[in-house]
Amino acid sequence: MSVQSKHGGALSEEEFEKFTLYLQASNNREDDQTRAHILGFMAEGIRIAPGAIVRPHDKAAIHEQVYIGLQAYINGDVTLHSHVLIGPHVSIVASNHQYSPQDDRFSARSDEVKGRVIIQQGAWLTSGVVVTPGCTLGRCCLICANSVVTGDVPDYAIFAGTPARQIGHIDRETGDYHWR
DSSP: OOHHHHSSSSSHHHHHHHHHHHHHHSSSHHHHHOOOHHOOSSTOOEEEEEEEEEEEEEEGGOOTTTTTOOEEEEEEEEEEOOEEEOOOTOEEEEEEEEEETTTTEEEEEEETTTEEEEOTTOOOOOOEEEEEEEEEETOOOEEOOTTTEOBOOOOTTTETTTEEEEEEEOOOOOEEEEEE
16 A cells, blocks of 8 residues: 555645645754654654655664754664764665576675664764665764765774775764874
């Protein structure tokens, strides 16, 4: 059953106008928290910005005080621990498609256990970051804009690039950034 059928059919012109405005102009704490609750995320303080598609295997795997930015895409066995910040246009996908020599195409899903993505408490993924399957990002790490994370990231590390490499770290005691 389609979402439209399940929830009353086509939108009226007035409903469509309100819906469009809501999606385009409602990136604020109250609307983002309401959006998270409508989508079934019940941990305290979860905020989901307009246009984000958030489909983890387990909604409880998105912990409290998580922010998911505009047009972000999260899919599969993804865990976001508390106080994680996901910037706009970030893509986090667990698992992958595999090439099948028998079928000569990409079809089967990869090992979902090996494809799991875990993002530890306090991490910040800035705009346009891509996290590939099988990565664990450490506590309070910072991933710079448009980076592609292809492996694990240590706690308090600063990563940038494609593929992302460590370019610095955050001093846990002072909060200072130290660059390589």
